[in-house]
């Protein structure tokens with residue numbers, strides 16, 4: 586465990602780890618560019634699947650016992666449309682700033698060292714896990730296939746983007762239709778008819 590592994594991450598080859606003891610001695614700023622082999626990510630009941638391998642860029646700058654991190658995480662994600670439940674693609678270009686605390690006694694270090702991406706009792710940072718955490722903080726609550734997605738018919742479940750149906754206007758009491766639409770908007774309950 587003594588050989589420097591930092592080069593691996595600079596070239597994004599195999600070892601997605603940054604060693605804190607190396608960061609503590611870092612003199613010059615360091616830029617990392619790599620493709621993150623991320624797994625599908627669940628967020629608020631939605632599954633975000635990478636459509637391309639996300640590109641991760643980190644600029645590390647040491648200030649005393651802290652590392653200031655400026656980063657970008659660019660990717661395309663496939664996720665179900667919140668209204669019509671069809672697969673939808675979104676591009677997310679996330680920029681962020683962060684601080685890594687390298688000295689256990691510094692204020693804020695306790696939370697940092699307890700993070701899921703810090704491994705081995707403060708020995709290293711798992712960059713893949715760090716990218717996951719960054720992404721989780723930036724995912725949208727709701728994704729729509731298009732801003733004017735018409736969703737599903739609250740009665741028959743037809744996708745109103747591709748087909749019209751007759752049931753919604755004729756068969757329901759207008760007050761129930763409103764209710765049905767509300768329910769549909771709140772999470773796809775589609776069987777609220779009498």
Ligand SMILES: [Zn+2]
Nearest residue numbers: 666669730734
């Ligand atoms: Zn949709």
Ligand SMILES: [Zn+2]
Nearest residue numbers: 738741750752
């Ligand atoms: Zn219908």
